[in-house]
Amino acid sequence: MNNIIETHNLSKIYNPDTVPVNAVNGVDLHIEEGEFTALVGPSGSGKTTLLNLIGGLDYPTTGDVKIDGVDITKMSENKLIDFRLHNIGFVFQAYNLIPVLTAAENIEFVMMMLKKTKQERDLRVRELLAEVGLTDKSKNRPTELSGGQQQRVAVARALASKPRFILADEPTANLDSKSTANLLDIMAKLNIEDKMTFIFSTHDQRVIDKARRIVTLVDGKIVSDTKQ
Amino acid sequence: MLFKVAWRNIWRNKMRSIVVISSVAVGLFAGMFLMAFFWGLAKQEVDIAVETQLSHIQIHNPAFPDDKGVNDTIQNSAVLAEQLKKDSAIKAVSARIVTTGMISSSTTAAGVEIHGIIPAEETTISSISSDITEGSYFSGKPNEIVIGKKLVEKLGVKLHSKIVLTFQSKSGDLTAGSFRIAGIFRSRNSGFDEITVFTNSNEMGQLLGTGSAVHEIAIMLKDGKKADTIKAFYKKEYPGLLVQTWSELSPEMAMLNGLFDQIMYIIIGIILLALMFGIINTMLMAVLERQREFGMLMAIGMNKPRVFIMVVLESFMLTCIGIPAGILLTLLSVHLLSKHGIDLSAFSQALSSFGFSNIIYPELQTSMFLPISLMTAFTAILSGIYPAIKALQFKPAEAIHKI
Incomplete structure (x- = not known):
C-alpha cells in the first residue's frame, strides 16, 4: 500500500516566546491509503493539533507533512486552501454546517467551489445523500436536523470533492449512541467499499473499537501505534 | 451560490x-x-x-448696466419689441424705462429704482399686478404709482397718498413729478419692495424727455430652461445690444x-x-x-x-x-x-x-x-x-x- 500521509519529526509549539507548550512533539506518522485510523489519547495530548497539521489548517514549528509526497508545510496559505479543497475532507466535532443552506446545498457548496457543472453537482448530491441515508432531508436546514443527521451531512460534504482522505475531529463527541453507531457504520462502509481513508481523533470507545489502527498520543508524542 | x-x-x-x-x-x-x-x-x-424683477432675458443698451444713464436707451425699441413678440419661444415681452431717483413723502425721502412700464404688458411678464395688497394695479388715471409695502412703511404714507419722484432728465436737469399711490404691492422679496416703484412709461418718458424710448426689454420665455440658447440667438441677431439671461443679470443668485x-x-x-x-x-x-x-x-x-x-x-x-x-x-x-x-x-x-x-x-x-x-x-x-x-x-x- 502507498503512504498517503507522511509526517517527519513534526512538532508544534504554542507560545514559543512566553510559556511554550509542545502540543505535538517530534511525530513521525505514516498513513496508508484505505486506513481507518483513530488518534487517541487524553485531553491535551495533541490529537486535534496533529489533525490540524495533517489537514494543513496550521503550520508546524518544525518537521513536515507530506500528502502523496507533496510537502504541504511549504505551501502558502492560499495554496493550502486550494489543496484542502481538492484533497482533504473535514468532519468537525460541532458539525459546522453552513446554517443558511439546506443539507443538499451544504454538500453542493463544496462542488460549487470546485466549479462543477449543475448536472454533476445534482448527481453527486443525490448519491451522497443516499449514501448517508438522508435523501428525504435534502431540503432541511441544519437547525431542522438532529445532531446525528447533521454529522452525516458533514460526512457527505467531506466526500463531495472526492478527497484523498477524511480527517474527523471527535466526530461522535456530541452524538448519542444510536447516532454514533449509525455514523460509524456509514464511515466504515465508505472505508471498506470505496477505500476512503479516515483518520479520527477520538475519546469514544465505540469509535476506537471500530478503528483498524489506533495511534495513541501522550504529551504530543506517539506512545503506541497498533493495528487490530 | x-x-x-x-x-x-x-x-x-x-x-x-x-x-x-x-x-x-x-x-x-x-x-x-x-x-x-x-x-x-x-x-x-x-x-x-424672474417673475418680479429679472424675467428670463433682458436686453439693454450695452452702456446701460454700468451707470444706468438716462440716455442709454435701446434704439428702435418698439420695432425690436414687436419682432420679439413674434418669436414662438417667447411668452411675453415688456419694454421698460428704468431710472433711479428719490421718492419723497411729506416727512421723509428714500432712494428708489423707478420702472416706467406699460401696465398691460407688464402684467404678462411680472407678478406685481397679482401682488397688490391694497388699492389697484393702475386704474388708468394719470400720474399713478404702485409702490411696495415696505416702502410705504418707510415713507409713512398710505394708499392714495401723494408722493414726489425726483430724478435726472435726459438733459441732465433734476426733474420732479407728483404721483398718487394707486396700489401697494407685497412681493415675496421685501428688499425689492423697499426700492422699486412702478409708474406708467408714457408719463415717465415725458418727464425724462426720452419719449417712447426704453432702457430695458424684459422677455419671459415659454420654457425658462432655454434661456441660454435663446439668448445666444439674439446676441448674434443684435450684436449692438446687450442680451443677458437672469443668471448673468443676477450672478450672485x-x-x-x-x-x-x-x-x-x-x-x-x-x-x-x-x-x-x-x-x-x-x-x-x-x-x-x-x-x-x-x-x-x-x-x-x-x-x-x-x-x-x-x-x-x-x-x-x-x-x-x-x-x-x-x-x-x-x-x-x-x-x-x-x-x-x-x-x-x-x-x-x-x-x-x-x-x-x-x-x-x-x-x-x-x-x-x-x-x-x-x-x-x-x-x-x-x-x-x-x-x-x-x-x-x-x-x-x-x-x-x-x-
Whole structure:
C-alpha cells in the first residue's frame, strides 16, 4: 500500500516566546491509503493539533507533512486552501454546517467551489445523500436536523470533492449512541467499499473499537501505534 | 451560490439587518429630502426674482448696466419689441424705462429704482399686478404709482397718498413729478419692495424727455430652461445690444444655486460617512459572531477572495435594500409636501429679506437619484471592506474551535 500521509519529526509549539507548550512533539506518522485510523489519547495530548497539521489548517514549528509526497508545510496559505479543497475532507466535532443552506446545498457548496457543472453537482448530491441515508432531508436546514443527521451531512460534504482522505475531529463527541453507531457504520462502509481513508481523533470507545489502527498520543508524542 | 449564502446570511439576524436597512433608508431620505427642500427653496428664489424683477432675458443698451444713464436707451425699441413678440419661444415681452431717483413723502425721502412700464404688458411678464395688497394695479388715471409695502412703511404714507419722484432728465436737469399711490404691492422679496416703484412709461418718458424710448426689454420665455440658447440667438441677431439671461443679470443668485448643490453633496457625504460607520459596526459584529463559520469555510476550501466577496456582498445587499426604501420615502414625502408646501411663516421676515418665499415647496430632481444611489452603494462596498479583511485574518485551526 502507498503512504498517503507522511509526517517527519513534526512538532508544534504554542507560545514559543512566553510559556511554550509542545502540543505535538517530534511525530513521525505514516498513513496508508484505505486506513481507518483513530488518534487517541487524553485531553491535551495533541490529537486535534496533529489533525490540524495533517489537514494543513496550521503550520508546524518544525518537521513536515507530506500528502502523496507533496510537502504541504511549504505551501502558502492560499495554496493550502486550494489543496484542502481538492484533497482533504473535514468532519468537525460541532458539525459546522453552513446554517443558511439546506443539507443538499451544504454538500453542493463544496462542488460549487470546485466549479462543477449543475448536472454533476445534482448527481453527486443525490448519491451522497443516499449514501448517508438522508435523501428525504435534502431540503432541511441544519437547525431542522438532529445532531446525528447533521454529522452525516458533514460526512457527505467531506466526500463531495472526492478527497484523498477524511480527517474527523471527535466526530461522535456530541452524538448519542444510536447516532454514533449509525455514523460509524456509514464511515466504515465508505472505508471498506470505496477505500476512503479516515483518520479520527477520538475519546469514544465505540469509535476506537471500530478503528483498524489506533495511534495513541501522550504529551504530543506517539506512545503506541497498533493495528487490530 | 455566493449570492445565495450572502443573501440568506443577512436575514440570520433580522432585527439587526432591519436596523441597518432602516438607517440606510432614513439617512438617504434625510439627505435627499434636504436636497429637495433646498432645491425647492433655490428654485422658488429664482422664480420670484424672474417673475418680479429679472424675467428670463433682458436686453439693454450695452452702456446701460454700468451707470444706468438716462440716455442709454435701446434704439428702435418698439420695432425690436414687436419682432420679439413674434418669436414662438417667447411668452411675453415688456419694454421698460428704468431710472433711479428719490421718492419723497411729506416727512421723509428714500432712494428708489423707478420702472416706467406699460401696465398691460407688464402684467404678462411680472407678478406685481397679482401682488397688490391694497388699492389697484393702475386704474388708468394719470400720474399713478404702485409702490411696495415696505416702502410705504418707510415713507409713512398710505394708499392714495401723494408722493414726489425726483430724478435726472435726459438733459441732465433734476426733474420732479407728483404721483398718487394707486396700489401697494407685497412681493415675496421685501428688499425689492423697499426700492422699486412702478409708474406708467408714457408719463415717465415725458418727464425724462426720452419719449417712447426704453432702457430695458424684459422677455419671459415659454420654457425658462432655454434661456441660454435663446439668448445666444439674439446676441448674434443684435450684436449692438446687450442680451443677458437672469443668471448673468443676477450672478450672485446663480452662484447661490450652485453653492446649494455643492453644500447638499457635502451634507450627503457626511450622512453617508456616518452611515458607513454604522454598517462597519454591524458587519464587524456579524463577522466576529461567525468566526467559527469562517474558519470552517476556509478549512473546507473557500478561498480568500470568495470570503472577501461574500462579506462585501452582505454589506452591499443590506444597503441595496435600503436605497429604494430611502428613495420611496423621499418620493412620498416630497410628493405630499410639494402640494401643500412647508410653511415657514414663523421666519417670514428673515426669508423675505433674502428673497425667499414663506412656503417652501420641495422639489426633486430625478437626475439626483443615480449619483446618490451610486454614492450610497459605493459607501456600502467601502463599509464591507474592513469587516471582510477582518474575516480573512481568522486562522481556520483557531476559528473552528471558537464558541
